Amino acid sequence: MANRKYIVGNWKMNGLQSELSDIADIAAIASSHPTVDAAICPPVTLIAAASSQNAAFAIGAQDCHFSENGAHTGCISAAMIKEAGAGFSILGHSERRADQHETDADVKAKAEAVHAAGLGAIICVGETEEERDAGQAIEIVCGQLAGSFPSGADAGWLTIAYEPVWAIGTGRVPEVSDVAEMHAAIRSKLAELMNGGSEQVRILYGGSMNGGNASELLAVPNVDGGLVGGASLSAEKFGPIIEAAAAA
Numbered sequence: 472m473a474n475r476k477y478i479v480g481n482w483k484m485n486g487l488q489s490e491l492s493d494i495a496d497i498a499a500i501a502s503s504h505p506t507v508d509a510a511i512c513p514p515v516t517l518i519a520a521a522s523s524q525n526a527a528f529a530i531g532a533q534d535c536h537f538s539e540n541g542a543h544t545g546c547i548s549a550a551m552i553k554e555a556g557a558g559f560s561i562l563g564h565s566e567r568r569a570d571q572h573e574t575d576a577d578v579k580a581k582a583e584a585v586h587a588a589g590l591g592a593i594i595c596v597g598e599t600e601e602e603r604d605a606g607q608a609i610e611i612v613c614g615q616l617a618g619s620f621p622s623g624a625d626a627g628w629l630t631i632a633y634e635p636v637w638a639i640g641t642g643r644v645p646e647v648s649d650v651a652e653m654h655a656a657i658r659s660k661l662a663e664l665m666n667g668g669s670e671q672v673r674i675l676y677g678g679s680m681n682g683g684n685a686s687e688l689l690a691v692p693n694v695d696g697g698l699v700g701g702a703s704l705s706a707e708k709f710g711p712i713i714e715a716a717a718a719a
């Protein structure tokens with residue numbers, strides 16, 4: 472049976488209190504499409520307000536530390552994002568892998584930490600343009616997946632997001648055949664890494680998804696949803712993606 476579609480907005484470093492009304496507008500659209508799981512990951516400063524103002528709508532974090540607590544100035548723990556109202560966290564986004572030098576081992580430890588706190592995880596993987604041009608995309612992505620894969624993972628709390636680095640924020644989207652090939656490769660790798668249940672793990676596509684291309688991308692086999700950056704910042708842009716998922 473096909474997985475329920477999962478559409479997640481990653482607001483990255485965007486959003487002040489004045490943008491909380493956009494989350495309310497998005498939550499209202501999501502509530503009229505109950506066959507789709509939708510969520511927004513605002514900056515950490517908005518998690519508490521967004522979750523208390525939209526009790527029925529899923530709010531996630533964009534990162535958290537792998538330690539329970541301690542001397543890590545500026546970092547946030549899984550228990551902290553949970554207490555603020557997050558139900559899950561994005562982990563290992565390529566911007567964090569590049570800017571904060573996060574390794575696969577860090578991402579695995581973070582995923583295990585969020586699970587221990589009772590939260591879900593979306594682990595991001597994706598190749599650079601140079602790696603794709605060199606014909607290494609599948610090898611790189613499956614390597615990241617294996618290295619970042621938390622022990623004891625199951626579909627109840629783990630989601631994977633395939634985000635080709637060169638498609639993020641660029642308006643460029645891979646060929647549908649390349650998305651299909653990569654998602655099938657990730658599905659096979661999950662089967663290797665798990666003791667059953669790999670078919671139920673949702674694999675999201677991310678990278679310049681918008682209201683114009685969502686239907687085509689969400690129709691690709693093994694694409695169980697989307698991780699959306701720029702087009703998640705307003706209900707006007709994100710609503711059509713949720714609607715496309717409802718129709719998929």
Ligand code: 13P
Nearest residue numbers: 481639640678679700701
């Ligand atoms: P864009 O949708 O802006 O390309 O961002 C994708 C992304 O990085 C989501 O995590």
